[in-house]
Amino acid sequence: MAVIGGGWWFYQHREANALVANAKPAAPPQVTVSKPLVENLDTRLGFLGQFSAVDQVELRAQVGGTLTGIYFKDGDIVHxxxxxxxxxxVPYEIRLAQAKAQLENATAKRVLADQELRRAQELEHNDAGTVENVQQRTSDLNGAQAAIDDAQAQIRDARFDLDHCRISAPFTGRIGRHLVSIGNLIAGSRAATSPTTLLATIVSLDPIYLDFDMSEADYQTFSHYRSDLRSPLANKVELTSGNGNDSVLTRQGTLDFVDNVLDRSSGTIHARATVANPDLRLTPGEFSRVRLAVARPVPTLLIPDASVLPDQSEHIVLTVAADGTVVPKQVQVGDMRGGLRVIRSGLSADDRVIIDGLPFAAPGAKVATRDSTLRYTAKQD
Structure with missing residues (x-):
């Protein structure tokens, strides 16, 4: 029994060794690699901005009375x-007529005062009158002239009130809804401190402001590049905003204001660009992405964003060496351009980056590679 059992074990062990010796090694996993795409791109800073009106006015009456007409539709573009x-x-037409009557009365009194002064001067010249009489008539003439001046001022004041019974658009823009109805008695005043009735609001649309905030780090980068360029390049902004069809509307604007202090609570500084809006498609309150170019185009490396692996606060890209070994490299990333991620440092143009098959690649392991070529799509930039 012992001899038979020993022979059986020896036979099985020899067969197992033969199978192991004849077994082929497992093929390494296959991944797709590509060299980084090199494009001449400028350096940009990105922000989220919000549009606001250049001019915004609350329409209030400078005179009080009964509202007799509304001559627009809510939300219209008015010029x-x-x-x-x-x-x-009517009340202001009556007041204007009264002021004109006072002017006529004052004019008649001045004519009479002028005639009486001449007679007093003739009498005094012929030694038939006194100097006191001449002085009295001169005073009467000056008083009549003052009454004329006062009446003329009353006419201008009454005409001002009458003209402001018609409220017109101060500029071209979009008007909101009317806040009063015909027949309401509204309060009006020329003084800003007096209570008045708000009739409607109007905002200008062309041009339009785009307000955004820079972080302290972005502001330092912006200031550094702008001082080095000594050109208006850093004052140009591009903006994109999606519409209901998920398309992107791209426009350009001019950065014309950067605040003089940083907000201590948020650590940001306010900036503003002015954007032309001839088709009136941009609306105050709407949000938009802002891209601010701060440096001229230089050769820049681009790879797919999916090839960049987060590693705590760092970013890692897996590359393949000449012998097929997976080599991780730490990189500094930038923004997205043409659907690809900008690599600021950590890669060279000759590195073979894994762009597909990342789950099968491990640092230090061997892989089989298949070459591919990246493409840059400017429309997605």
Whole structure:
């Protein structure tokens, strides 16, 4: 029994060794690699901005009275000088007529005073009158002239009130909804401190402001490049905003204001660009992505964003050496361009970056490679 059992074990062990000796080694996993794409790209800073109106006015009456007309539809585009509201002008027409009557009365009194002064001067010249009489008539003439001046001022004041019974658009823009109805008695005043009735609001649309905030680090980068360039390049911004069809609207604007202090609570500084809006598609309150170019185009490395692996606070890219070994490299990344991620440092143009098959690649392991070529799509930039 012992001899038979020993022979059986020897036979099985020999067969197992033969199978191991004849077994082929497992093929390494296959991955797709590509060299980084090199494109001449400028250096950009990106922000989230919000549009605001250059001019925004609350329409209030400078005279009080009964509202007699509304001459726009809510939300219309109105043009400078268009009639928007009218107030009952009758009380102000009466006041203007009274002021004109006072002027006629004052003019008649001045004519009489002038005639009496001449007679007093003739009498005094012929030794038939006194100097006191001449002085009295001169005073009467000056008083009549003052009454004329006062009446003329009353006419201008009454005409001012009458003219402001018609409220027109101060500039071209979009008007909101009317806040009063025809027949309401509204309060009006020329003084900003007096209570008045708000009739509507109007905002300008072309041009339009785009407001955004820079972090302290971005502001330092912006200031550094702008001082080095000594050109208006750093004052140009590009903006994109999506619409209901998921398309992107791209426009350009001019950076024309950067605040003089950083906000201590948020660590940001406010900036503003002015954007042309001739088609009036941009609306105050709408958000937009802002891209600010701060350096001229230089050769830049691009790889797919999926090839960049986060490692705590760092970023890792897996490359393949000449012998097929996976080599991780730490990189510094930038923004997205043309659907690809900008690599600021850590890679060279000759590195073979794994762009597909990352789950099968481990640092230090051997892989089989298949070459591919990256493409840059400017429309996605």
């Amino acid at each position: 400078k000088g268009d009639l928007l509201f009218s107030i009952d002008p």
